Amino acid sequence: MDLRDLAQDAEKMSSDAASTPESSVNEEVACGVTVELTGYSENAETTTGDVAGEAKEYTKETVIQRLVTISESDGSEISRDEVSKLKQVFYNIRKNELLAEKQAFVDQGNEESAFAPMPDSMEQQMYELLNIIKNKKAQYIVRLESEREQNLQKKQAVIAELNSMAEDTDNVNRHYQRFRELSQEFKELGEVPPTAQTEIWRNYQLAVERFYDQLKVNKDLRDYDFKKNQEIKQLLIQEAEKLEDASDVVMAFRRLQELHDKWREAGPVAKELREEMWTRFKDVSAVVNKRYQAFFEERKAKESENEQSKTALCELIENIDLSSLSNHTAWEDATKIILKAQEDWKKLGFASKKVNNQLFARFRKACDEFFAAKAQHFRSLRETQSENLVKKTALCEKAEALKDSTDWKKTADEFVALQKQWKAIGAVDRKQSDAIWQRFQNAADYFFEQRKKNASLQRKSEQAALKVKQGIIEELKQLSLEATDRESSIARYRQLQSEWNKAGHVPFRDKERIYEAYRSEANRVFDALDMNRHKSGMANFVSGIEEMSDDKNRLFRERERIARALEQKRAEMKTYQNNLGFFNVKSSSGNSIMRDMERRMKRINDDVSSLEEKLRLIDSKIK
Numbered sequence: 001m002d003l004r005d006l007a008q009d010a011e012k013m014s015s016d017a018a019s020t021p022e023s024s025v026n027e028e029v030a031c032g033v034t035v036e037l038t039g040y041s042e043n044a045e046t047t048t049g050d051v052a053g054e055a056k057e058y059t060k061e062t063v064i065q066r067l068v069t070i071s072e073s074d075g076s077e078i079s080r081d082e083v084s085k086l087k088q089v090f091y092n093i094r095k096n097e098l099l100a101e102k103q104a105f106v107d108q109g110n111e112e113s114a115f116a117p118m119p120d121s122m123e124q125q126m127y128e129l130l131n132i133i134k135n136k137k138a139q140y141i142v143r144l145e146s147e148r149e150q151n152l153q154k155k156q157a158v159i160a161e162l163n164s165m166a167e168d169t170d171n172v173n174r175h176y177q178r179f180r181e182l183s184q185e186f187k188e189l190g191e192v193p194p195t196a197q198t199e200i201w202r203n204y205q206l207a208v209e210r211f212y213d214q215l216k217v218n219k220d221l222r223d224y225d226f227k228k229n230q231e232i233k234q235l236l237i238q239e240a241e242k243l244e245d246a247s248d249v250v251m252a253f254r255r256l257q258e259l260h261d262k263w264r265e266a267g268p269v270a271k272e273l274r275e276e277m278w279t280r281f282k283d284v285s286a287v288v289n290k291r292y293q294a295f296f297e298e299r300k301a302k303e304s305e306n307e308q309s310k311t312a313l314c315e316l317i318e319n320i321d322l323s324s325l326s327n328h329t330a331w332e333d334a335t336k337i338i339l340k341a342q343e344d345w346k347k348l349g350f351a352s353k354k355v356n357n358q359l360f361a362r363f364r365k366a367c368d369e370f371f372a373a374k375a376q377h378f379r380s381l382r383e384t385q386s387e388n389l390v391k392k393t394a395l396c397e398k399a400e401a402l403k404d405s406t407d408w409k410k411t412a413d414e415f416v417a418l419q420k421q422w423k424a425i426g427a428v429d430r431k432q433s434d435a436i437w438q439r440f441q442n443a444a445d446y447f448f449e450q451r452k453k454n455a456s457l458q459r460k461s462e463q464a465a466l467k468v469k470q471g472i473i474e475e476l477k478q479l480s481l482e483a484t485d486r487e488s489s490i491a492r493y494r495q496l497q498s499e500w501n502k503a504g505h506v507p508f509r510d511k512e513r514i515y516e517a518y519r520s521e522a523n524r525v526f527d528a529l530d531m532n533r534h535k536s537g538m539a540n541f542v543s544g545i546e547e548m549s550d551d552k553n554r555l556f557r558e559r560e561r562i563a564r565a566l567e568q569k570r571a572e573m574k575t576y577q578n579n580l581g582f583f584n585v586k587s588s589s590g591n592s593i594m595r596d597m598e599r600r601m602k603r604i605n606d607d608v609s610s611l612e613e614k615l616r617l618i619d620s621k622i623k
Contacts, residue, residue: 075140
């Protein structure tokens with residue numbers, strides 16, 4: 001190695017150490033993306049700058065254009081940080097769009113919980129571009145690994161030649177120029193596979209030290225080389241010692257790797273100092289490595305804890321039985337669980353790289369399935385409610401068509417039937433529920449109010465009819481039954497009978513009582529005036545039967561009363577017929593009794609005929 005080169009490297013390392021900040025960013029933990037869910041975003045850690053500020057300078061179109069450009073670049077030119085930043089910017093813009101869409105959806109009068117975002121074609125385009133970029137980067141890495149393997153073989157060849165020259169002890173001095181060329185060639189060769197890096201540098205260092213040990217050049221020149229190498233390595237040790245207390249453990253570890261690379265490049269020092277200086281550098285490295293290892297063990301434990309927590313959140317959402325969510329309250333309660341789970345997810349850090357993306361895909365899938373099912377439920381609910389509104393509107397129209405009817409009983413029954421139909425129909429939208437119910441209720445209330453008013457008038461009419469009929473009964477009680485007034489009393493009797501029939505209905509509770517009182521007085525007057533009982537009595541009876549025609553129970557009771565009277569008359573007729581054989585018709589007294597019995601038997605026979613006719617009349621009404 002050229003001594004001037006070693007001196008320049010030492011000065012550069014000193015300058016780099018003074019200018020390198022201890023808080024430099026670790027790419028392994030500093031890059032991240034934001035992925036938007038329905039009502040949720042996955043925020044990875046990021047130190048790529050103010051993403052919100054970046055988003056203001058971008059649109060989705062410009063992000064896509066830049067990704068197109070990157071996808072057309074060589075894999076070596078692709079920056080993971082830039083791709084991650086563009087991806088994060090895109091999702092921030094998409095998040096703002098979703099918030100605006102949701103607000104517009106709510107402003108239109110919809111339930112916020114029913115919001116389901118529309119697919120974004122540009123998001124799909126971005127996924128396709130990211131996949132192209134990922135494949136290009138993967139191809140570049142394959143190519144890079146191949147180049148590293150070739151570099152390893154070339155460096156092994158250099159080391160083999162150095163060892164060969166060191167073994168040629170008689171001609172070592174003559175090989176010095178070739179030694180310098182090989183050293184420069186080794187440095188200029190590119191990277192080797194990381195797993196071989198430490199061993200290849202150690203083998204190179206041993207080969208260089210063996211050559212120097214065998215080199216029989218001017219002692220002053222060799223000592224000068226050893227001194228410069230010692231200065232370089234002393235600076236490297238000092239730089240490493242500064243890293244022991246660095247606040248950024250990852251940055252310290254990365255800087256230590258750079259110092260080890262410098263150490264490998266530096267030439268040997270005097271033989272008596274080699275072990276001491278390497279031990280110092282190795283011990284300092286052990287401290288930094290131990291801190292780095294502890295940091296990653298702690299991070300690994302935290303990632304394991306996060307993995308368990310995220311798995312539990314996935315299971316929580318997946319275990320929600322969507323088929324059991326049958327009403328608005330159940331869906332809202334489940335939505336609260338989902339939103340709480342999303343909030344908890346945001347607070348969790350990364351799981352291990354192996355499962356983090358899988359867990360997020362699982363969580364997003366569960367959330368998407370829930371909100372898709374919820375949107376479908378409310379769409380179906382709105383359709384059902386619309387159908388229910390049509391049905392209830394039809395019932396309103398029927399009710400409004402009936403509300404002016406004066407067929408009180410029939411219409412009341414129809415309103416009761418409509419109310420039952422109304423209860424059987426499901427709910428309508430809350431915005432229209434009160435109005436449609438009020439419309440139906442107004443029609444029903446109007447009808448029943450009119451019926452109530454009519455019933456009040458009817459009660460007054462019945463009370464008036466009751467007074468009239470009570471007056472007729474009192475007048476029948478006062479009617480003269482003297483033979484001298486017979487004709488005028490019969491005329492008045494028939495007039496009162498006509499007035500009775502015209503008087504109208506009396507209250508139902510008084511109907512039977514007032515009729516029985518009237519019939520009793522009418523029959524008494526009829527018998528006393530010896531009127532044509534059959535003709536007049538039948539007219540009176542027909543009138544009474546017409547009055548009770550809508551009361552089957554009264555008709556049955558009247559029939560039983562007539563039937564008992566008929567049996568009594570028949571029994572009475574049989575008694576008279578049996579008694580005829582006991583009378584002596586030859587005597588004057590016997591003739592008189594015989595005539596009286598015949599008159600009575602004729603009257604009984606007329607009564608039997610009349611009662612039979614009354615039974616036939618009642619039977620015709622009962623059928």
